[in-house]
Amino acid sequence: MTTALYEIETSEADDGTTVPAEGIWTPSSEDAADNGFIAYSGLYVAGIGAPNDEALYPDRFVVLGHHRWAQIIEAAAAFMDRVHGWRSLHLYPDDDPSVPIHRIPRAVHTHAVFLRRPHPDHPCGCEWEDTWRMIWAPPTEPGAVPITAMRHPAAPATATGLPDPDQGAPAAWAP
Template sequence: MTTPAPYEFEIREGDDGATHPVEQLWTPCAGDAVASGFIAHRDLFVIGIDDATDDHLYPVGFIVLGHQPWADITEAATAYMSQIHGWRTLRLYPGDDPSVFIPRIPRAVLTHGVFLRHPHSDHGCGCEWGETWRMVWAPATAPGAIPVTAMRHPAAPATAGDLPNPDEGAPATWAV
């Protein structure tokens, strides 16, 4: 008996008749992570993520490679916003009303993800994923899964980013 995979590869047929995956698994390392949009902050690699259901001007969440303490991911997320968007604080989006109460910075979760990277520009499909990567949440036992720490941006809606919630049985635990 086999269990369903948490993700599927799209396959295409090449000119020679051989089939090839349209995407490949990608395990980020220092050079690849920075080249793919992560920033390095105190030996952590962090990136902002958008919500899959909408296109936002600013990230709704953050991913840090590896399992990290909550305080470290908050600091890394703040550094990301400072370096990428010129913010000096993580609390509000630009233009937000500072009198609106944001109760606290959301907790971070320790989970796993599979990074899928589309082949380079010499790949002939010409689709919208050209030279990009995306991440799919996955159990720790999934092929190619790497540990990540994720945190929703405090000004984003609670459902933004579709982050795993350990309280709802997701394959994740709360960072401390």
């Protein structure tokens, strides 16, 4: 018997039955671009904010598929430039440039399950409609998508919760 790593949220329909409020989503090409990913040199990258979603800027980046570390750095810089008008990955916009510059962290190859609201068969009309969330998952988990992930250099290392291969997480360091 296995324990599920994620739970699909549900809501109650008018007739009292429980229906899924979200479903497994596999982002790809234009569908990913329509949902917050940007296309850069054939890669699809998204910046993800703090868990409390109050941060203006992403604390980590995810790129669909497994890619080299240098590719995710370029894609992350392109994301910051296109979305926030800021090409530097060393600081966030409006940070004090006298603060020591962080090194760019290593990227990891891992897997995640993307859950999207609403489940196509059961639109819910809530404030989260047409949004997605991502949950780290082993590659064998149903719906798991290969991704390359990296924390933003200005984000605290403990804040992002990226899988750490050195701690036994289902991930490997990107070459």
